[in-house]
Amino acid sequence: MNDAKESFILFTEREDFDKNQVFESNFYPETKGGYSFLELCCYHGAVNCFKLLRSKFKSEITETCLKLSFLSGNAEIMNECLKYHRPDKKCMQFAIISHNIDFVSFLINEYSLEIDLEDCSNYNNIQVFFVYLDQTKDINKCFVYSAFFNIPPLCEYFILNGADTNSMINFTLTALNICASKNLYELAEFLILHGAEVNAKDNDGSTALHLAAKMNCCKTAEVLILHGADINARDNRGETPLHISGFHNNKTFIEFLLSHGADINSQDDDGDTVLHLSAKRNKNDMVEFLISHGANINVMNIQGQTPLHFSVFNNNLESTKVLILHGADVNKKDFYGQTALHLTTFNDNKEIAELLILHGADINAKDNMNQTTLHYSADYNSGEIAKLLISHGVDIDAKDCSGETAMNHAARKNHRYIIKQLIPYCSFS
Template sequence: MSEKDIDPNKYSEFRSAYNYYIDSYNTLYRLKTENEEELNRIYKIIKTELIDSNKHSPQRILQNILDIIPYNSRYTKSYLKLAERLYDEYHITEVNDIKDISNHNFYKEYEIQLNKYSDFDKFVSENTIYGAIMFNDIEKFIPFTEREGFNKNQELKSKLYPDSDKGYSLLELCCYHGSVDCFKLLRTKFNSEITQTCLNLSFLGGNPEIMSECLKYQKPRDECMKYAIISHNIDFVTFLMYEYNIKIDVEYCGLYKNLESFLVYFDKTNDINKCFIYSAMFDVTSLCEYFLSRGANMNFKNEDRKTVLHYAAQFCRKEIMELFIPHGAYINEKDKYGKTALYYALRSSNKEIVAFLLSYGATIFPKRRNGKKALHLAVKYSSKEIVELFLHFGANISEEDLFKKPLSIMQQYIIEKKQPNFLFHMVQISMKNLT
């Protein structure tokens, strides 16, 4: 890592204090093995450094592991094995806010994960050009390019890859996987175009030859920094920062658990308030305490007018929220979309966080810009228990939205959650609240 403009004493102090966190997540994001012994070693690191020693919840670690897959899909099955081991050892029955996966028993979620990533088995078990690229198997790759009717401009859309709605070209897939041999053949034989996406994805693939070639044709942009952060390669991050003056996006650092890049940003800028806002995303209470001790403004807002409490609620950090309330956090503060911390807790369907916010005065009555009240959102995003919690705190099942239409809470819950027995139960609760 470059030491340019970085105070080695200050940075080293932070790096040492959070070494366990940084090294653990670097290991996960940079995983490059299917070997059982190596996976056992990685699992022990997770268990010892994150869960047992530092009290990070197994549910949250499992969620984080599954969220890595689109950015390192070559090792999908390795991530799923780690996730399954967490379930088995810690008896996890519910995981909140996993993208595109139902919130039920983990074995069911595990089946859905395998369905979601069924492309992986297809690529590996069948003789496909995508499998050849994934494993940089040039001997299998060449025959595909020599077939009659081979389309050098074909594109792939797959949930195995991030943001692939528009499709990725063969060369872009080579950049994602770091498949340098397949990359060179496409360039020499077909003169495949090096796109901006090629350069972006090369920071995930991490192959120096591919990255160097892409830099001859494209200039790095902010998206490159995003993928450099996700790669957990600090050399890539500092390269973009110093050579191309691209700022480290500290929100991405929080989303993808890159505390090392976050600390580099803080060391370079000393922006206490901005770093404080995103510190809650790491689930490290002492980090938040540090910024508070340095005079961070509890209710400082970012460009989206979100405060640190919004992020603590969004990422279900109850212990951190307990730290913020005595320091004067505005519990009903709205961001630029009219969303309070309670909204983000509802989206995460976390009963504990919702109960905490309600107990400290989070209001269930103000509407968002689209006219939806908190109870509407509880019905849409949350569980029966959270809806009951709202009614306990005085929510009205006949609330109207922006279009003056009653919520019809029982009907909507039946439609959203497919629980017809809830109708009678809700009537009972509503009548009890009226008496």
């Protein structure tokens, strides 16, 4: 790190020194196999130690050495590495990260490598950003990426030079979308006042408000709504900003949306509400919050599934408790005729099954194939559920549409534990 050659010489003369040793640390750029001594010299610009390793151990100059030399900015190391490898776009990225305009110009002029504006914005390199503009004269693309710098006069410069405020890059990226996802609310207002369309949609059908919801950017959302953003706008999956916010468990943003009139029971193309999504992901605090704000607890999606179905199927005990406590219909059937109790068999969750039965679940309820939860237990080898059902007096001999009992199902699949549970109660007439 300090290029202390004499100290490094002493280190290399130790008996336990391994010239092939590699190092891994979160301090360095991510790598799969770790870094060699020579690569670390390239990273730190330790040219004297670099020369020592080359002369004494013939250490290999790898492609990684070249890449890291652009990050450190040591021209002597870089020139040596260039004798063995040709630079690529990663070298350009590292040159941008290091804010070394000479290296960037060198890569452009000698190797025709292109500047990535995303790298300029990610690493706040406005100098290279202008080099790109000078090269390409692409006003609209530069305008979009200029939003990352959050400098209104910079955006204004492009607008005054003819940039379209609604320009879109790669079907998703607009200047306003950047503001929405980065919570650049002052710049967002500036752009809207200069013609940016608040309800414009990207290739996924997402508006700026969808992106603000995803990133929990309330201040920018407030600006968007103030200027006419559709609070219930749907993307290509039928999801509203409320769905997006619910998926990311952004309670504050959900409360904000509801206070501005968002429809809490809005359904996406699958018929799911934000309550479905929260129940599915076991966000019990969110489930309780949504119910307290008027969410329909028994709403069904296009497959007839309620939030309780989602919660039970995903083995979410806490969300299930909250839903039942607030009056969820434990015997509601989906379009396959399945109740929540049927679904407990997929995870053999006795605790959830007990909870459902305690609150009135019909242990003999049949699906569209006339199969009971006991049939399901036999199919999925759910021994704990089978024992529980038997202890509550389930109809052991109930037959499905094929005239088969749970015993028939268990025998066909050779689920011996289930068979053992059923035998004492079966009638073999």
